[in-house]
Amino acid sequence: xxxxxxxxxxxxxxxxxxxxxxxxxxxxxxxxxxxxxxxxxxxxxxxxxxxxxxxxxxxxxxxxxxxxxxxxxxxxxxxxxxxxxxxxxxxxxxxxxxxxxxxxxxxxxxxxxxxxxxxxxxxxxxxxxxxxxxxxxxxxxxxxxxxxxxxxxxxxxxxxxxxxxxxxxxxxxxxxxxxxxxxxxxxxxxxxxxxxxxxxxxxxxxxxxxxxxxxxxxxxxxxxxxxxxxxxxxxxxxxxxxxxxxxxxxxxxxxxxxxxxxxxxxxxxxxxxxxxxxxxxxxxxxxxxxxxxxxxxxxxxxxxxxxxxxxxxxxxxxxxxxxxxxxxxxxxxxxxxxxxxxxxxxxxxxxxxxxxxxxxxxxxxxxxxxxxxxxxxxxxxxxxxxxxxx
Amino acid sequence: xxxxxxxxxxxxxxxxxxxxxxxxxxxxxxxxxxxxxxxxxxxxxxxxxxxxxxxxxxxxxxxxxxxxxxxxxxxxxxxxxxxxxxxxxxxxxxxxxxxxxxxxxxxxxxxxxxxxxxxxxxxxxxxxxxxxxxxxxxxxxxxxxxxxxxxxxxxxxxxxxxxxxxxxxxxxxxxxxxxxxxxxxxxxxxxxxxxxxxxxxxxxxxxxxxxxxxxxxxxxxxxxxxxxxxxxxxxxxxxxxxxxxxxxxxxxxxxxxxxxxxxxxxxxxxxxxxxxxxxxxxxxxxxxxxxxxxxxxxxxxxxxxx
Numbered sequence: 164x165x166x167x168x169x170x171x172x173x174x175x176x177x178x179x180x181x182x183x184x185x186x187x188x189x190x191x192x193x194x195x196x197x198x199x200x201x202x203x204x205x206x207x208x209x210x211x212x213x214x215x216x217x218x219x220x221x222x223x224x225x226x227x228x229x230x231x232x233x234x235x236x237x238x239x240x241x242x243x244x245x246x247x248x249x250x251x252x253x254x255x256x257x258x259x260x261x262x263x264x265x266x267x268x269x270x271x272x273x274x275x276x277x278x279x280x281x282x283x284x285x286x287x288x289x290x291x292x293x294x295x296x297x298x299x300x301x302x303x304x305x306x307x308x309x310x311x312x313x314x315x316x317x318x319x320x321x322x323x324x325x326x327x328x329x330x331x332x333x334x335x336x337x338x339x340x341x342x343x344x345x346x347x348x349x350x351x352x353x354x355x356x357x358x359x360x361x362x363x364x365x366x367x368x369x370x371x372x373x374x375x376x377x378x379x380x381x382x383x384x385x386x387x388x389x390x391x392x393x394x395x396x397x398x399x400x401x402x403x404x405x406x407x408x409x410x411x412x413x414x415x416x417x418x419x420x421x422x423x424x425x426x427x428x429x430x431x432x433x434x435x436x437x438x439x440x441x442x443x444x445x446x447x448x449x450x451x452x453x454x455x456x457x458x459x460x461x462x463x464x465x466x467x468x469x470x471x472x473x474x475x476x477x478x479x480x481x482x483x484x485x486x487x488x489x490x491x492x493x494x495x496x497x498x499x500x501x502x503x504x505x506x507x508x509x510x511x512x513x514x515x516x517x518x519x520x521x522x523x524x525x526x527x528x529x530x531x532x533x534x535x536x537x538x539x540x541x542x543x544x545x546x547x548x549x550x551x552x553x
Numbered sequence: 554x555x556x557x558x559x560x561x562x563x564x565x566x567x568x569x570x571x572x573x574x575x576x577x578x579x580x581x582x583x584x585x586x587x588x589x590x591x592x593x594x595x596x597x598x599x600x601x602x603x604x605x606x607x608x609x610x611x612x613x614x615x616x617x618x619x620x621x622x623x624x625x626x627x628x629x630x631x632x633x634x635x636x637x638x639x640x641x642x643x644x645x646x647x648x649x650x651x652x653x654x655x656x657x658x659x660x661x662x663x664x665x666x667x668x669x670x671x672x673x674x675x676x677x678x679x680x681x682x683x684x685x686x687x688x689x690x691x692x693x694x695x696x697x698x699x700x701x702x703x704x705x706x707x708x709x710x711x712x713x714x715x716x717x718x719x720x721x722x723x724x725x726x727x728x729x730x731x732x733x734x735x736x737x738x739x740x741x742x743x744x745x746x747x748x749x750x751x752x753x754x755x756x757x758x759x760x761x762x763x764x765x766x767x768x769x770x771x772x773x774x775x776x777x778x779x780x781x782x783x784x785x786x787x788x789x790x791x792x793x794x795x796x797x798x799x800x801x802x803x804x805x806x807x808x809x810x811x812x813x814x815x816x817x818x819x820x821x822x823x824x825x826x827x828x829x830x831x832x833x834x835x836x837x838x839x840x841x842x843x844x845x846x847x848x849x850x851x852x853x854x855x856x857x858x859x
Binding site: 223224225244245246247250251252254256258259260261262271272275276317321 | 758760773778
């Protein structure tokens with residue numbers, strides 16, 4: 164089979180059917196069914212060890228699935244060797260060939276496929292990442308950000324049906340990462356390839372991808388647009404891995420007018436039925452910290468707001484853009500509230516008695532055991548970044 | 554190597570700041586034992602050898618010579634022993650190539666293929682070094698036994714008719730090159746292993762991701778990146794093999810028709826005690842090796858990797 168015939172100007176669909184991957188001693192991917200439409204920017208997001216990199220390696224052909232099929236552009240490539248797949252990878256470590264110059268690195272794939280004018284095309288790709296002036300240097304003479312762009316050019320220049328990005332921005336500092344995110348996104352829309360991006364950085368996934376799949380323990384927990392995942396998480400893991408969430412246990416008492424009435428230890432709250440995965444019995448009510456307001460006096464428990472309280476402020480941390488309050492409500496636990504610093508300094512201080520209010524359409528309902536499935540706090544992004552991303 | 558080691562000491566001691574001067578003194582102190590050793594056991598003998606090579610034999614007196622400047626010594630030894638010279642480099646080259654062809658797959662297997670299987674890897678490494686536990690003289694003698702006319706190899710080859718009754722293995726060029734190859738395989742394998750063990754496997758994955766077949770990945774990525782190991786392995790084999798006088802000697806695997814320059818030097822020094830000629834041969838051998846090695850290292854483009 165001639166790989167060159169599979170290359171087109173545009174990307175191709177990627178389909179994973181019933182993929183399972185076992186390694187000696189553990190299962191990296193439990194079960195995976197996924198369709199990524201051509202031309203989309205798809206992100207696989209999850210903590211380390213969730214199976215996202217394994218998924219990428221299966222698509223690249225660097226690993227063989229224990230079960231299931233990999234289809235690219237409708238063609239089964241499961242048993243195809245990596246060098247015969249119309250796929251290119253931007254590796255986490257960049258994996259630039261140290262014994263070749265930058266231009267030789269970029270032209271490598273073209274030359275293996277005996278594409279005409281390989282060097283000219285490689286220069287063109289280097290211009291795309293604004294690095295044509297370092298074409299004759301060795302990769303080791305470049306900065307991390309430049310190496311990353313060379314790795315990107317080396318992959319993009321082949322116009323693969325599918326471009327795989329394995330945490331390519333992980334080694335860059337924050338400023339450079341932001342810059343590269345924008346560049347990657349513009350390159351993707353410019354060349355129209357299908358991008359599959361693997362990352363543990365929720366902010367990166369949300370900024371760049373059209374569709375994000377959140378992976379945990381070898382499975383996809385939820386798949387959707389970044390907004391959808393953030394505003395309407397369906398599992399405790401998604402709610403806590405993508406930004407922060409306050410999760411409050413309760414019991415559904417009744418359902419009326421599209422609202423569930425839920426009794427919690429901090430008072431009765433109403434949750435929209437279409438934003439809840441359970442409709443009766445025990446439930447976990449979730450709400451994002453930045454969707455909450457603090458009140459010094461108990462607000463009226465009617466209108467379109469849910470009210471929890473009273474509670475006591477146990478911690479105030481000023482982060483610049485916002486202030487994070489931790490409020491201890493008896494029977495509920497600690498609730499986190501991000502308050503925009505619209506006035507100078509913190510309005511409340513430690514020990515104050517407060518009530519918490521938030522709009523009903525911002526709450527979401529999860530399974531009762533959602534609180535057990537939260538993302539490992541060590542793996543979750545730090546609260547400050549999460550707050551900014553919100 | 555001595556020169557590069559000296560450089561930082563010299564630069565440090567010439568520094569103006571007292572801090573740097575102290576650093577330079579410490580470096581010098583650390584280098585002193587090594588430098589003294591080199592001066593005493595390398596530089597002095599080398600100068601002595603150089604002076605001897607221009608010496609004039611006293612007629613009718615066995616093993617006695619006067620210092621002088623008889624450069625014709627060099628002309629004489631080249632005229633008399635150029636076949637042994639050529640043979641030395643030819644045999645050493647063959648042995649180096651064979652040792653590379655045998656050592657590379659071993660080093661690749663241990664250093665790349667089974668890198669993660671620590672136990673097996675260490676076991677195989679010990680096996681590579683294991684021959685060193687026995688003196689190489691004994692091992693070469695053992696090969697002489699195995700390859701001798703009464704030995705199993707010749708008997709079998711006679712029996713199946715691959716060798717005629719008058720054919721031998723020992724005493725031929727084949728057995729000398731065989732012995733050299735055998736003796737230098739560990740010297741080839743270990744530096745190759747050291748390089749291949751550090752080879753970043755992710756580069757191989759990147760190669761296959763960029764449409765290089767396993768064969769292309771090997772020749773375009775693995776091989777060039779293991780060049781430093783190839784250079785040091787071939788040097789560690791070629792240089793001592795050129796001067797080797799054991800394998801080619803008649804008491805071991807060789808015969809008079811396989812004599813290498815090492816055998817000539819040995820007999821000049823120890824049997825015919827013609828010191829000026831022996832010294833001239835030694836200096837000549839050293840000079841030719843230095844020229845060959847520097848051209849080789851320059852050509853392979855690894856002078857910065859050595």
